Amino acid sequence: MNVCERLEEILERIEKACKRASRGSKCAKLLGASKTVSPEVIGEFYNCGLRVYGENRVQEFLKKLEALKDLNIEWHFIGRLQRNKVKYLMNKVVLIHSLDRKNLADEIQKRALKNNIIQEVLIEVNVGGEETKGGVRPENLKELFEYTLKLPNVKVIGLMTIPPYFDNPEEVRPYFEKLRKLRDELQEEYKVSLPHLSMGMSNDFEVAIEEGATIVRIGTLLFGERK
Numbered sequence: 001m002n003v004c005e006r007l008e009e010i011l012e013r014i015e016k017a018c019k020r021a022s023r024g025s026k027c028a029k030l031l032g033a034s035k036t037v038s039p040e041v042i043g044e045f046y047n048c049g050l051r052v053y054g055e056n057r058v059q060e061f062l063k064k065l066e067a068l069k070d071l072n073i074e075w076h077f078i079g080r081l082q083r084n085k086v087k088y089l090m091n092k093v094v095l096i097h098s099l100d101r102k103n104l105a106d107e108i109q110k111r112a113l114k115n116n117i118i119q120e121v122l123i124e125v126n127v128g129g130e131e132t133k134g135g136v137r138p139e140n141l142k143e144l145f146e147y148t149l150k151l152p153n154v155k156v157i158g159l160m161t162i163p164p165y166f167d168n169p170e171e172v173r174p175y176f177e178k179l180r181k182l183r184d185e186l187q188e189e190y191k192v193s194l195p196h197l198s199m200g201m202s203n204d205f206e207v208a209i210e211e212g213a214t215i216v217r218i219g220t221l222l223f224g225e226r227k
């Protein structure tokens with residue numbers, strides 16, 4: 001299969017999952033999780049129509065941004081974020097998926113204010129409570145969310161998660177369901193709109209869409225195994 005066919009097949013699977021969930025055929029946006037993928041390969045997928053990419057490391061992102069500056073790519077940041085790197089993302093990424101602590105929120109506020117922008121973010125939730133993963137614990141989510149409400153240049157538009165890995169995607173379903181319920185609770189309690197759920201990767205994106213994902217982050221299935 002060539003690059004464009006691979007992309008088309010994934011888009012079709014997304015569309016089918018959206019229909020199964022009765023959510024309308026374009027219910028979830030495909031984000032290419034492009035860590036370790038070269039600018040040349042990103043360019044090939046771009047030419048097939050994929051415009052949205054998410055990077056995990058700031059240095060790697062900045063290199064690719066420079067190499068691909070002539071393309072109209074919608075960049076997202078999906079990796080763990082150190083405070084001292086926030087400044088490099090301003091005006092370069094439309095969405096930061098990995099807000100998980102107050103001091104990071106403070107830094108985004110500071111840098112966004114300096115740039116006179118409102119930075120959209122997702123709060124990353126560690127739904128599996130795994131030690132090795134980033135994300136705020138579910139029990140601390142409300143406190144962090146409430147904190148962000150006081151930051152005028154930081155706008156939370158939803159939640160993101162990286163659930164525990166299972167070969168069988170059905171075993172991941174409860175974690176996706178949990179993220180959706182946490183989102184629903186925040187909307188209810190704070191009377192806000194949190195339209196986005198960033199969840200689902202190569203192995204489980206269809207289940208994630210059935211549980212309400214609006215952004216699926218796919219790496220391996222698009223670009224092949226990472227070296």
Ligand SMILES: *Cc1c(COP(=O)(O)O)cnc(C)c1O
Binds near residue numbers: 033056217218221
């Ligand atoms: C690498 C990565 C993905 C994509 O994972 P695949 O299993 O390769 O599809 C999604 N989200 C994040 C945050 C990642 O780091």
